[in-house]
Amino acid sequence: MTEAVKNVVELSAAEAAIRRLAEAISATKRRVNSLENIVVPRIENTIRYIEMSLQERSREDFFRLKRIKTRLEEEEEETVKVPQISG
Template sequence: MKTKPAPTRGNLSKVKKALELARRGHDLLEQKRQILMMELMKHLESAREVQGEMKRLFEEAYSSLQRANVSMGIDNVEEMAQSIPVTDVITIRLRSVMGVDIPEVDPIAESPMPSYSLIGSSCPMDRAYLNARKVLSLILKLAEVENSVYRLAVQIRKTYRRVNALKKVIIPYNQEAERFISDALEEMDREDFVRMKAAKEGRGGEEN
């Protein structure tokens, strides 16, 4: 529990400034929290859409792979898959939202030219390859939105704690300190007035 400041006009001025600063900080942090909440809701909606699309696309990709295995044989499909280079160049950019870095992954080409020889290939194999590229692109998108949701949620929780501390601790303390000092100063002013009046009346009685 903080002790009350000494009832001086200097302390009253400091408390008023601290109270005004706390109120402004509370308003700014509350605005920040609301903006982050809107951004979070947008990413949550995007995450739900991507997850739904992911389920559908995974089923389609698995089905196309099965058809490729039937048409060409599992060994041939595996041999062609080995010739496809690993995608290891992924560009991630950061976009700042109220001080929170939100990742944005550059999309990869979903339908590039196959790196394997078309001789000995088949339509089901080409379809399986294209679907695999779509799955990879969607995985990157899902990683982007889920990472954004996590970062936003962490920052919203921190901001809420600060807003709560200002609202329930710092602002009430300064309000109480302002009332205490103001009341004490008013009481001292009244006492000074009474003493001055008594002193004046006493001097008047002596003159008479």
């Protein structure tokens, strides 16, 4: 009889450990699903947004520098064309 009680206690302890493991696995699966379906897509969208913003800023800077260069060249041409009158 005591052997049976001992076996039941061991079985009960093993069953409780298995339940805890199953709960931990279930919680881990929920976290993984959350990461895969919510967190990672948000981060990927944020990365795409930042990349697009940086590309747009780069294009704007290039255009701005091009305009400045053109203005400087025009001003330089005007100063060369204007004859200086010495008195």
